[in-house]
Structures are given as structure tokens and as C-alpha cells.
Amino acid sequence: MTKQQVSFFWFRRDLRLEDNVGLFHALQSDYAVIPLFIFDDAILDSLPKNDARVGFIHESLAKINSQLQEIGSSLLVKKGKTIAVWESLIAEFDIKEVFFNKDYEPYAIQRDLAVSELLNSNKAIPHSFKDQVIFEEKEITKADGLPYTVYTPYKNKWLEKCKTMAPIPEYDASVHFSNFHKNSFAFPSLAEIGFEESPIKVKPHNLTKIGNYHETRDFPAVDSTSYLSPHLRFGTVSIRKLVNWAARKNDVFLSELIWREFFMQILYSFPKVINQNFKSAYDGIQWRNNEEDFKRWCTGTTGYPMVDAGMRQLNETGYMHNRVRMVVASFLCKHLLIQWQWGEAYFAEKLLDYELSANVGNWQWAAGTGCDAAPYFRVFNPDIQLKKFDEKGIYIRKWIKEFDLGYGQPMLDHAMARDRAIATYKEGILK
Incomplete structure (x- = not known):
């Protein structure tokens, strides 16, 4: 029986359909695109069974799945060791291309390298994209090409480079949604993944509270925080939309977003930390x-x-x-x-x-x-x-x-x- 020729988009830290760089490019593939998320046993095995973050990921995936169902598609959710999952998908489909957004943590870099090698050896082409940051890896460096290890000069260079792009381009994939693979994959419950509901919940983010962030951010009794950080961590919001918004609204809040990228490039350049x-x-x-x-x-x-x-x-x-x-x-x-x-x-x-x-x-x-x-x-x-x-x-x-x-x-x-x-x-x- 001839296997179906498809492309995959692999969700990881980018749990949204809106302004998603890798997804934008995937949907312009010559093949129907199956959206995929893998609950990685290498990560899950060390977590308590009521870990609130797993519940939030599941909830975010359910929202994506609902959006996909409206256009006759659905999300394929797998659980297991990442390489083993990809081996099973290669056996089931004739995979032509796989699209995903980069992750810069040491474990993720090794995982993605191993998956890319597996895909290449099976004539499936992996494509990776910058999505969770404005500037990645070695895009903001000193004149000698070495990484900054002091925040202020890094921030100044970041802002200088950002101004040449303003507003930062966003990626509207909705015009290509018809290229999603037509399917109805069963969406698993949290229990089927081996987890249970947590009494702790991730709050919705609220950008309206950031206008006077510089005045209220140091006072914990004033509930003036945006609750954006978990949403940034799991990519339910776009960093490009956020920076475009913050650049117009509040310089101090923008500085916090730059700190995030500063620490990311420190980790990438100096993994011993x-x-x-x-x-x-x-x-x-x-x-x-x-x-x-x-x-x-x-x-x-x-x-x-x-x-x-x-x-x-x-x-x-x-x-x-x-x-x-x-x-x-x-x-x-x-x-x-x-x-x-x-x-x-x-x-x-x-x-x-x-x-x-x-x-x-x-x-x-x-x-x-x-x-x-x-x-x-x-x-x-x-x-x-x-x-x-x-x-x-x-x-x-x-x-x-x-x-x-x-x-x-x-x-x-x-x-x-x-x-x-x-x-x-x-x-x-x-x-």
C-alpha cells in the first residue's frame, strides 16, 4: 500500500497558529501539512503527575485543535521518546519535509540534531526557523564577534538593530490554512497522557496592565503584572507582536524582554552556566x-x-x-x-x-x-x-x-x- 506523501509541522515552544514562523513556511510546502505535538517522555518522566505546566500545554493544544477542526483538520498528539515517535511516523507516512522552530536549550539542540539526522537518512528534509526570539544565537555580538556578557551594551546593540526592522515583520499563515492535512485525529485527554488536573492554573495574560509598568512593577501588592511569562515560555503569544506592542507602550517592559534574550544567548554561548x-x-x-x-x-x-x-x-x-x-x-x-x-x-x-x-x-x-x-x-x-x-x-x-x-x-x-x-x-x- 502506497504511503501518503505529507509534510509535518512540529509544535514545541510555539503553541499558537498566529504569527508562527515555522508554521507560516510549512503551509507553503508542496505537500499537505500534518500538525504534530510530542509529549516527550525524556521531559515528562521527571515531573509530578499533576504538574500544572503539562496541564497548560494540554489546554493550549486543545485550543489549537479546536481551531484546526473548524477548517477540517486536527492536531496529531503523540507521547513517547521523541526519536521513537519520529521512527513510527516515518514508517506510517512518506514524509517529505518537516518544519519546526528552533529551541536553544542544550537538551533541545541535541534532540533536534538527532531528529534531523534521522529525517535526512530517510529522505525527509528538516527545516528550522527563528521564532521565539527577535535575535538569536550570534546575531547580537561585540565588534570582534564575541558574545556580550554585560547587559547594557547588549541592550543598546539590540535596540539599535531592532530600530532598523521596526515594526518587526509578523507572519500571517491564515491565508494558507487550506494546506493543512484533512484528518480527524483523536485528541487525547490529560489522563491518557498519564497526568491529572492541577489546582494551580496559568492565568490569562493581560497587556492592558503594562502601560504604567515602570511605576508599579516593584510593588507586589499591586496586581499590575501582565502574567505573560508562562505564555512567552510556551509560545502561546508571539514575541514579535509583543515587542512591536511594547516598543510603542513601555520602554521598561521592553527592557525586560531584552533581558530574556540576553540570558538566552548567554546560555547558548556558555552552556556551563x-x-x-x-x-x-x-x-x-x-x-x-x-x-x-x-x-x-x-x-x-x-x-x-x-x-x-x-x-x-x-x-x-x-x-x-x-x-x-x-x-x-x-x-x-x-x-x-x-x-x-x-x-x-x-x-x-x-x-x-x-x-x-x-x-x-x-x-x-x-x-x-x-x-x-x-x-x-x-x-x-x-x-x-x-x-x-x-x-x-x-x-x-x-x-x-x-x-x-x-x-x-x-x-x-x-x-x-x-x-x-x-x-x-x-x-x-x-x-
């Missing part, structure tokens, strides 16, 4: 790494209200306000002298917007070990941060229900912890 200090001079620091202290930090029972409120918000919702993230990270690394890798791993487990490059970048920034990081002698005072950014205690009372009933004493004295941290860093930094 996943689990090693960017600044190797910090490798000699003698961390305390006390497990009981770490547990108190995780559970939000340190006795420092700003720290505890942040950790409880994270544990209950999968979110944490950005200002509070800096406070809790500094507290773990400086007050408790616990390695940043411990905190990074905990955030990776809990954050709905977990992004490897940003998580590693921000944790190393807080610890002082990263590129363009806070200096080691900068130690946030959680009480001063509370007075400055939650003066009326609205945020802490929301997350610490027992606060007004007589809250516990701090687990250690700030002045002592600060002096100890500075001395430990000073002694440990390799000359």
Missing part, C-alpha cells in the same frame, strides 16, 4: 548548604515576612512577583549561604514560567556568580525591602494568614548574616 558558576573565581566559596535551613526557605517559615510571603505565593500558585524573587534568592544565597543551584532547582520545579536560561541567569545574578551580576557585597535587607515595597503589609498579609496573630522570630539576624556572607565570599573568591 546551567550548573556551574559563570565566574569561576567564585568556585572556592564554602557554602553552608544546611538542609534544615533550606527546608525553612522552601516552606516560607524563615521569620522574614517578605521572604516567606514570596515562597508561599510560589508554592500555592506557581507565580512569584519579580521584586520578591530577588529578595528570596538573595536571602538563600547570602543570608543562608546555600548554593544558588539549590534555589534554581526548586524554582524549576515550582515556577509556571520556568525558563532555563532566565532561571539560571537570575539565580547567578542574585548569588553574584553570574555575568553582569550583583556584586557579592550587595545583600538585600528583607525588612528594608518590605518597608520600601509593601509598606502597608498588604502583600505579606495575603500570603501569611497568621501574620497579625504574632509572627515568628527571624531564623537568623540580618546584620550577622550579612557580615558572615561578605566574609565568606571574600575568603572564597579565587584570586
Whole structure:
């Protein structure tokens, strides 16, 4: 029996039909396009069965599937080891071309290389595209071609290059939707993938709150955040639409989007930062790494209200306000002298917007070990941060229900912890 000649578009971190570069090009293939998503066992096997991020991916895929059904198509959803899934698809279809958008994390690079080799060996042509960033890999470099390791000159070069493109072109694939393969693949339930509903949900994003982002972003009690970060992480929104919008509305918010790409190119250029200090001079620091202290930090029972409120918000919702993230990270690394890798791993487990490059970048920034990081002698005072950014205690009372009933004493004295941290860093930094 003759196998059907088709092309595939492989969804990964781009869970939308709108302004999707790889999809735009796929739909101009000479063959009908089957849209595909693979739940990768290599990723899923390490996650709890009620992981909220898997639920969000499933929900986003269901929306795409509904859109496809309106035009007589549907989404093919598979689960398994990625290579094994592609081997089964090659056996079932005469695959001519496969289109996908690039992913820049080390695991994804290796996965995509292996899949591309498999496709090529079976006379299927892989095509990859830039979609999740404005500038990728080596597009923003110093004059000598080396990557920037300081944010401000990177940002300036990024903005300069972006202005020559403004507005950034967007990709409307809807005019080619008739090229989707006509089919009715069964869409699996969350249970069929081996997962269950989580009480934690990803909130809808809200761009209307960004107009005065520069004025409100440091105050956690003011619910002024856009909740965009998980949507950016999984690509349910387009970075091009977002940057075009932010460039007109708010420079400070645009700077945050540039930080995202800065950390991505740091990870791409220096993959060791996943689990090693960017600044190797910090490798000699003698961390305390006390497990009981770490547990108190995780559970939000340190006795420092700003720290505890942040950790409880994270544990209950999968979110944490950005200002509070800096406070809790500094507290773990400086007050408790616990390695940043411990905190990074905990955030990776809990954050709905977990992004490897940003998580590693921000944790190393807080610890002082990263590129363009806070200096080691900068130690946030959680009480001063509370007075400055939650003066009326609205945020802490929301997350610490027992606060007004007589809250516990701090687990250690700030002045002592600060002096100890500075001395430990000073002694440990390799000359």
C-alpha cells in the first residue's frame, strides 16, 4: 500500500497558529501539512503527575485543535521518546519535509540534531526557523564577534538593530490554512497522557496592565503584572507582536524582554552556566548548604515576612512577583549561604514560567556568580525591602494568614548574616 506523501509541522515552544514562523513556511510546502505535538517522555518522566505546566500545554493544544477542526483538520498528539515517535511516523507516512522552530536549550539542540539526522537518512528534509526570539544565537555580538556578557551594551546593540526592522515583520499563515492535512485525529485527554488536573492554573495574560509598568512593577501588592511569562515560555503569544506592542507602550517592559534574550544567548554561548558558576573565581566559596535551613526557605517559615510571603505565593500558585524573587534568592544565597543551584532547582520545579536560561541567569545574578551580576557585597535587607515595597503589609498579609496573630522570630539576624556572607565570599573568591 502506497504511503501518503505529507509534510509535518512540529509544535514545541510555539503553541499558537498566529504569527508562527515555522508554521507560516510549512503551509507553503508542496505537500499537505500534518500538525504534530510530542509529549516527550525524556521531559515528562521527571515531573509530578499533576504538574500544572503539562496541564497548560494540554489546554493550549486543545485550543489549537479546536481551531484546526473548524477548517477540517486536527492536531496529531503523540507521547513517547521523541526519536521513537519520529521512527513510527516515518514508517506510517512518506514524509517529505518537516518544519519546526528552533529551541536553544542544550537538551533541545541535541534532540533536534538527532531528529534531523534521522529525517535526512530517510529522505525527509528538516527545516528550522527563528521564532521565539527577535535575535538569536550570534546575531547580537561585540565588534570582534564575541558574545556580550554585560547587559547594557547588549541592550543598546539590540535596540539599535531592532530600530532598523521596526515594526518587526509578523507572519500571517491564515491565508494558507487550506494546506493543512484533512484528518480527524483523536485528541487525547490529560489522563491518557498519564497526568491529572492541577489546582494551580496559568492565568490569562493581560497587556492592558503594562502601560504604567515602570511605576508599579516593584510593588507586589499591586496586581499590575501582565502574567505573560508562562505564555512567552510556551509560545502561546508571539514575541514579535509583543515587542512591536511594547516598543510603542513601555520602554521598561521592553527592557525586560531584552533581558530574556540576553540570558538566552548567554546560555547558548556558555552552556556551563546551567550548573556551574559563570565566574569561576567564585568556585572556592564554602557554602553552608544546611538542609534544615533550606527546608525553612522552601516552606516560607524563615521569620522574614517578605521572604516567606514570596515562597508561599510560589508554592500555592506557581507565580512569584519579580521584586520578591530577588529578595528570596538573595536571602538563600547570602543570608543562608546555600548554593544558588539549590534555589534554581526548586524554582524549576515550582515556577509556571520556568525558563532555563532566565532561571539560571537570575539565580547567578542574585548569588553574584553570574555575568553582569550583583556584586557579592550587595545583600538585600528583607525588612528594608518590605518597608520600601509593601509598606502597608498588604502583600505579606495575603500570603501569611497568621501574620497579625504574632509572627515568628527571624531564623537568623540580618546584620550577622550579612557580615558572615561578605566574609565568606571574600575568603572564597579565587584570586
